[in-house]
Every structure is written in structure tokens, then in C-alpha cells.
Amino acid sequence: MDPSIHPGGSAPRDPPVHPGGSAPRDTPVVVGFDTATATTAVAVTRGGEVVRERGVGRGPDGRPRHAATLLPEIEAAISDAGGWERVGLIAVGVGPGSFTGLRIGVATARALAQARGLPLVGVGSLAALARGIEVGAGASDRPVLALIDARRGELFAALRPRAGAELSAPFVTSPEALIERVSRLAEAPLAAGDGSLRFRAQLEAGGVEVLADEDPAHRIRARHVCDLATEARAGRPDPIEPIYLRRPDAEVWRDRRERDQRADRP
Missing domain, CATH: 3.30.420.40 (ATPase, nucleotide binding domain)
Structure with missing residues (x-):
């Protein structure tokens, strides 16, 4: 498993990839x-x-x-x-x-x-994550689900509901709401991203196929x-x-502290 995927893990730098190529040197x-x-x-x-x-x-x-x-x-x-x-x-x-x-x-x-x-x-x-799923995992002919861990028990998600369809606009969702949404698809989606790893058990129980932990498409x-x-x-x-979709965690926690302090006042 790639430890850079999970909260609390640590990972060294990946070695640089130098595939070379045939494009002319003067190509921008x-x-x-x-x-x-x-x-x-x-x-x-x-x-x-x-x-x-x-x-x-x-x-x-x-x-x-x-x-x-x-x-x-x-x-x-x-x-x-x-x-x-x-x-x-x-x-x-x-x-x-x-x-x-x-x-x-x-x-x-x-x-x-x-x-x-x-x-x-x-x-x-x-969109970049979804492109990696399509290319790296060979998922061009099936639904694709790109998931980033949004913390607070939520996910940032984008869904391509079927082959050839456009990727949806990004949205924030709970795992439960996401499972309900994809349950209406004709075919189970292939999911990747650190969000899919964090909620693997729930997603797979809901019929979503999550790539293996070590797959680079995550x-x-x-x-x-x-x-x-x-x-x-x-x-x-x-x-x-x-694209934030939500308020920063720091603002949420600050507002929560302020509410708690007001509630404690006589």
C-alpha cells in the first residue's frame, strides 16, 4: 500500500520518471x-x-x-x-x-x-484523477468514480456515469449518499483516489469496485x-x-468553539 494515500502515513519521494519521447526538442x-x-x-x-x-x-x-x-x-x-x-x-x-x-x-x-x-x-x-483511472486502469468502457477524502466523514467526488459520458461537476457527499446515487447506474463504477481507500469497506458493500490499494491510479x-x-x-x-465546495476546516472549528463559548456563558 502506498503510505502517502492514508492520513498519518509518510512516504519518500517517488523517483523521477524520465520516459524520453520522440517529440522534437523545440516543441513547447x-x-x-x-x-x-x-x-x-x-x-x-x-x-x-x-x-x-x-x-x-x-x-x-x-x-x-x-x-x-x-x-x-x-x-x-x-x-x-x-x-x-x-x-x-x-x-x-x-x-x-x-x-x-x-x-x-x-x-x-x-x-x-x-x-x-x-x-x-x-x-x-x-478530472485529472478520473483521467488516470480511465488510462491507467483501462476503464474507458465503464463508469468511473474519482474520490478525494474531504475529511469530516465526507468525499469530494466526480462521476462519469457511463462510457462516453461527460464527467460530472465535482460534488461533496457522504459515503451513504454516494452509494445511493451510484446504485441507480446500469453498471457498477470503478473507483479510485484516497477517498475510495478511506471508505473502501462501505463503498464495496454498496456495490462500488475500488482499485487495489497499490494501484497508482489512486x-x-x-x-x-x-x-x-x-x-x-x-x-x-x-x-x-x-474549487473548495466547502468552508475550510479551520473556519468550521472556530465557529464551533465560539458557539460553545457562548453556550457556557451565564
């Missing part, structure tokens, strides 16, 4: 990254081929390392691609996911795009962020705004 490259989950995912592609890809999991303290690792990983990837002068597009995952992680990723993307004078495209993190791959951004740029890219 795309740098893409995602920080919606505990993994810091960074990739550079050229002509749709991966130049470098790496994922960095939680630190020894069990916490994500986005703030410490995102920029160094981006710079290492850009160096492998020949430098910033080769870059034609920046792509960033915009959630939903961790409030802090999204804030770091989107702020970094905006700063780099402004400093380098490069176009910037936002990609739904669940992690958002930055190569898919790059691919989806390239496709979106051909149309009209959406504004670069994080």
Missing part, C-alpha cells in the same frame, strides 16, 4: 502540478510525452510537504526540459481538495505565470493535469479559481 513544453491531496504531483510534458514526473508524499510527521517541495520539484522538472525558455504553458490542479494545499498550488501557479509571462490553465483535480498524476490543460486551452479555459 507544459509544466503541470497538483496539490489538492497529500501528494505534491509535478510533471513536464512535451508534445503529450512525459519528460519528467514525480510525486512527493507526506513527510515523517505525517503532513503534506507542498510548501517545502513544490517549487524545487518544478525547477527540477523545468531543468530536465531545457529551461523556462522551453515552457509554453503552466497547468495547475484547482481542486477540490485540501484548502491549504490548493492555496499553495494556485498561488504558486499565478506567481510563476505572471513572472514568466506564460499562459495559465486550471484543471479540476478530480494518486493524481501531474501528466494528466498537463494533458487536460492542453485540451482545455484549445477551447476556452476556465478562470483560475480554486
Whole structure:
């Protein structure tokens, strides 16, 4: 099992992937990254081929390392691609996911795009996760369910209800409500993501097929962020705004403390 998937786990850096490729060296490259989950995912592609890809999991303290690792990983990837002068597009995952992680990723993307004078495209993190399920797990001919652990006993989800259909807009749901929703599908969906691992028992009891724990499709791959951004740029890219779906946990806990304090007053 990949320990970067579960809360409290720790994982070393993945070794960088250098598949090479046949695209000409002067083809503009795309740098893409995602920080919606505990993994810091960074990739550079050229002509749709991966130049470098790496994922960095939680630190020894069990916490994500986005703030410490995102920029160094981006710079290492850009160096492998020949430098910033080769870059034609920046792509960033915009959630939903961790409030802090999204804030770091989107702020970094905006700063780099402004400093380098490069176009910037936002990609739904669940869309990138779903693309990984379709490609990596060979699920192009069946329903797909991308799930990110939203904490508080909930999930961030996106569903492709049948082969050839569009992926749904992201939504937040309880496992029970999700099972009720997918029970109406003609075929059981194939699910992946850290949310599917956290609620595996409930989902499988409800008829959802969850990929094996060690399957790489459970992690958002930055190569898919790059691919989806390239496709979106051909149309009209959406504004670069994080998709939160809910208020941050810190605000919820603050309001709860304030209510408790008011209730304790004479």
C-alpha cells in the first residue's frame, strides 16, 4: 500500500520518471502540478510525452510537504526540459481538495505565470484523477468514480456515469449518499483516489469496485493535469479559481468553539 494515500502515513519521494519521447526538442513544453491531496504531483510534458514526473508524499510527521517541495520539484522538472525558455504553458490542479494545499498550488501557479509571462490553465483535480483511472486502469468502457477524502466523514467526488459520458461537476457527499446515487447506474463504477481507500469497506458493500490499494491510479498524476490543460486551452479555459465546495476546516472549528463559548456563558 502506498503510505502517502492514508492520513498519518509518510512516504519518500517517488523517483523521477524520465520516459524520453520522440517529440522534437523545440516543441513547447507544459509544466503541470497538483496539490489538492497529500501528494505534491509535478510533471513536464512535451508534445503529450512525459519528460519528467514525480510525486512527493507526506513527510515523517505525517503532513503534506507542498510548501517545502513544490517549487524545487518544478525547477527540477523545468531543468530536465531545457529551461523556462522551453515552457509554453503552466497547468495547475484547482481542486477540490485540501484548502491549504490548493492555496499553495494556485498561488504558486499565478506567481510563476505572471513572472514568466506564460499562459495559465486550471484543471479540476478530480478530472485529472478520473483521467488516470480511465488510462491507467483501462476503464474507458465503464463508469468511473474519482474520490478525494474531504475529511469530516465526507468525499469530494466526480462521476462519469457511463462510457462516453461527460464527467460530472465535482460534488461533496457522504459515503451513504454516494452509494445511493451510484446504485441507480446500469453498471457498477470503478473507483479510485484516497477517498475510495478511506471508505473502501462501505463503498464495496454498496456495490462500488475500488482499485487495489497499490494501484497508482489512486494518486493524481501531474501528466494528466498537463494533458487536460492542453485540451482545455484549445477551447476556452476556465478562470483560475480554486474549487473548495466547502468552508475550510479551520473556519468550521472556530465557529464551533465560539458557539460553545457562548453556550457556557451565564
